[in-house]
Amino acid sequence: MITHVHRPLRVLLYEGGGSIPLPAAARAAVMMALLDKGYAVTRSGQGAGAMPHDDRSLLVLAAFTGAAPALEDATGQIHIDTRDITGLEPDAIVSLVEKTRGDKPMNEPGKWKPWFPVIDYTRCTNCMQCLSFCLFDVYGVSDDNKIQVQNNDNCKTNCPACSRVCPEVAIMFPKYQGIPINGDVVNEGDARREKIKVDISSLLGGDIYSTLKDRSTAFKSRFSKERSADKALDERKKCLTKLVGDGFIPADVLASLPSPDEILKKAEAAKAKAAAALAAQ
């Protein structure tokens, strides 16, 4: 279950006046334990710029020399809690933080993977192939006719198929292992390899994945051909099956495809969106 509520609190590991600094190893252990549970932690020390606060609650953890002080935000906007962590092990500190958070939702590491495409606009040429390719409505078009990722949550975890059909190697999945999809620098060899992959992916349906050589005529060549809907559907399935067979996308993506009727409807809708955006360019 994914929540899109922002992290409910910011944890501050305070080691200033009125507190006893933690040994470095203990400090690292506490921070690792909290981060691995999904919390954001600020370490207050010296010599580096502090980051401004926002409107979420602040939880101050410290080995206070006396009782944990009651603190109040001077502006009255932020709720501040303080907790004494003297003598506590990292697990106990995590429990303390969890208790303070209460039942406010937060995405937990291990239960959800942030998997979605990230567009490198320095490479993207707005050709709309990704919009036409994706069957899960991840992509959309902005008010100024620019391709954008609009529905992260629809993306199928571990499926980087759209990045495989991008002719400009402009789609990244930061949680992917392989280069350059993971965001590594794209070299000319990668770009050539991706272009060859696009040729293979033309199996999907020549109406969408055809000529990219001349962008000024791409719109006409892509959308004016009359094609058999059944044939296009069959070709799309063949291509996806090939991508699964080659290990590029997980098998459950095939299992979760929409029905043939829905695919055709989606393809039509994507085609119309892409056509409108390309025509407006």
Next chain:
Amino acid sequence: MSTPPATLLYCRCAYAQVVPSGVKNEVLQQLCASDASFETVADLCEMAAHRDPRLQAIAACGNLRIAACYPRAVRGLFEQAGVPLPENTEILNMRTQTAAEITTALLRTEP
């Protein structure tokens, strides 16, 4: 006039295991062994997935050094969240660089 101190940000990549744990642990240990203040987040991707407003606060820090992953991906995440990083942001890659290289770059003092 001296350059204001850099804001240091460490991304734990806690929601996926794509950053080598040895490197990310050592970088955090070195930061913790220093006197520096720094910010840590569990996962920039997770934050970008729901356009966490905290990303805006991060991008607004003028002099920023980030220990995370590929610079192209990190910049893309912020841009996609609607808060592009300033050009002068220094991004260190825990997937390819050593912990020593990263901590040296993070903790260096400006002249």
